[in-house]
Amino acid sequence: MESISRRTFSTKLSSGIAGTALLSNMPFACAMDNTSKMKKLGVALVGLGSYSTYQLAPALKDAEHCYLAGIVTGTPKKEKEWMEKYGIPQSNVYNYDNFDTIANNDDIDIVYVVLPNSMHADFSIRAAKAGKHVICEKPMAVSVDECDAIIEACKKANVKLSVGYRMQSDPYTNEVKRLVKEKPFGNVQYVSSDAAYISRGNPGQWRLNKSLSGGGALVNMGVYSIQSNIYGVGMNPISVSAQEFSTRPDYFKNTDETITAQMEFPNGTVAHMFTSHNANANRLFVSFEKGWIELNPCHSYGPLSGRTSKGETIAYPHKSQQMLQMDDFAKHILTGTPNVTPGEMGKRDMIIVEAIYKSISEGGKQISLDLGNMGIVG
């Protein structure tokens, strides 16, 4: 990834190099503040699987307000490799047994929990107890009760909590939010979002093991659709109904393969979502009174792509979403800017996940939701 400072980047954009139709209100505008003079926060990654290896660690090399300070791994041979690659001292290397002693390490400001979903609550709570700010990878946990426990632990420890919703820091997402809020196409009336890929790997992977994942496509990919339906409408839903489909039960033994769901919103908007581990789809379509916008791809690591009914292209130079996400959280800690992915957002989405599973178990019945503005930021 090309390393350009945010200041340079903003300048490039405003001078037109981006060739972009819809560039106003970019989150990069924040580059003009003085946070660049502040200290960088140290992040410890807990769990060194592919997401840490190929997304988070490289993103932390480019981040402005945080850096990779430590690792927590259960695989000893990874320790040396990561220490060398990222210049991490032995004193900042932990395993799952001695993890709690991270409380004594001033190099570590933020603990990012990147473990299988069923371990999120345990390690997030332990990180909070160690006095560290917490990023909990999505889905936040495997139940609403666990989300509550994490939120409570962070409050009690007086540490900040965010969920690893990288899309919330992405400029495409924020452009959708702007168009929904500023209404150049009028009010939203229908939203459809898809988040799906075809799983063909080892059927023994943790994502396909319910005791580790807590669920299948819905908790892995569906939370992206839940999120994009919500920011596509600009409010929380008041009901959801859902359906489950299964065509490869030999492969998807105890996790959901394909789920569709319909959400109803206070303003009458209807949103549909499709999530699957057995199909490719990666889209957000927002229909307004006077036009539409579409992102495709929408939920991938990028580069994303978008267009509008006016024939405009929505395009931004590619930046690591994970870098933007972690920088946003670091800035929240350092300067008090809004936490764009608070724990309440992760809990809200888990309430919806549980309602979707309930609807499916009750034959597609519409389930009421009482979310208020929970998790809606800005």
Added chain:
Amino acid sequence: MESISRRTFSTKLSSGIAGTALLSNMPFACAMDNTSKMKKLGVALVGLGSYSTYQLAPALKDAEHCYLAGIVTGTPKKEKEWMEKYGIPQSNVYNYDNFDTIANNDDIDIVYVVLPNSMHADFSIRAAKAGKHVICEKPMAVSVDECDAIIEACKKANVKLSVGYRMQSDPYTNEVKRLVKEKPFGNVQYVSSDAAYISRGNPGQWRLNKSLSGGGALVNMGVYSIQSNIYGVGMNPISVSAQEFSTRPDYFKNTDETITAQMEFPNGTVAHMFTSHNANANRLFVSFEKGWIELNPCHSYGPLSGRTSKGETIAYPHKSQQMLQMDDFAKHILTGTPNVTPGEMGKRDMIIVEAIYKSISEGGKQISLDLGNMGIVG
């Protein structure tokens, strides 16, 4: 509309003027046969509302194998206007009372029933009894029983029957069918289609009066989504579940405003549809193992627009879908080419419509369908 013969048109296409990425297997290829030497069939339009006035009558001026020979109207002042505009003799003008005497008029080969939905069965059956071939506008009728009665009457009278599904003759639709069948992107795994517009007109219009329409968005626009889901997958569904949403009950008094439905297919494909009289959406998305195709707009009168995950554009020079549709039916009668929109297709879709309403009345329950290859042509 520019009047170019099909032969000229095909030549233009093959010489590259169309600028189209995916031009093979175009239905225009049929222009190379010798049907142009045959007589044109006379069509009588029953009901001179806006669809007849602005779509069908102009299309019949450009059609190659049929022409506007007669009219049937309940509005006397339209008679003279249409006679003058289209050179129709008084002897080919009927009202709803003397309609059955059309049996004695050799100028009329085809009767196209363009009345409110609840009148389709009555006039289609009377047209068959008069010995005329029948085009019944979509939705075919307001119940499966009525569809059966129409099909039976046409069989008994030994006349041909088609449903006014203009999309089935459209080159974009046929390109989707080709890609689904020839599998350059692999097998289909997910389909999503939307057919919706915002109704703001006179709330007393017949489309919003259930006794005349038989239903709301579902029967008016939803049948397009049902059709595009089916040709997007290439087979008939085996189950459907559905949900209804209402936000403007004062305007949509007794017809459905917004309906979502999910279809399951024998090969495991899941398809979603959205139809509404209270939102704008007009799309077909087909996701394959190795890519996707999208039409947007998809169900309008055109020009349509399409693209693929390879960055290709799907584009054809605009031609009247209604002209292509009526010419296809005329050729079916004249030369025995396949009837691309047989009565069984209309009946199949009404079976699905009734199942969708049943699912809604049962709280979203999945309803099994036993359709076999009913209505699948080619």
